[in-house]
Amino acid sequence: MEPKESILKHLKVKKVMQLATVRDGQPWVCNLHFWADDDGNLYWISTEARRHSQEIKDDPRVAAAIAVQTDEEVPGTPPIGIQVEGDAEIVTGSDMQTKLRSYFDYQNKPEKLYEDILSGENPHKLYRLKPRLYVIFDVQNSPKDPRQEWRVS
16 A cells, blocks of 8 residues: 555544644644545644644645554554655635634534634634645555655656
């Protein structure tokens, strides 16, 4: 399986990622619920007051990691992980409502929260990580070359 195909397959079933941001040379990482579209863009909701959101505003370059399979999930098997680097931004415009709906459906979030975000009653914004590079590390399915890259155009 090609790296892009494998990565997109795993992104369609995972729901939590670790997002890394940086300010003044100090890295920060947090856990976020996400949804991935067919192009490998990652979406999540957050308020602009959160540390990661403030750091994205100052420097949109981010990285993320997604644990696909761990020894705790499937004992005795090697781990599978995905890493990504790219740029993050708040989603605006005509695309926002469609992407937000997909995120809410995938994450099974309450409808009231969706409506409150759209109306502006809730301060959450929809964020997108636009990837430049994905790396999948998978000893189980690619034992001779476990590190595979997908450079996103």
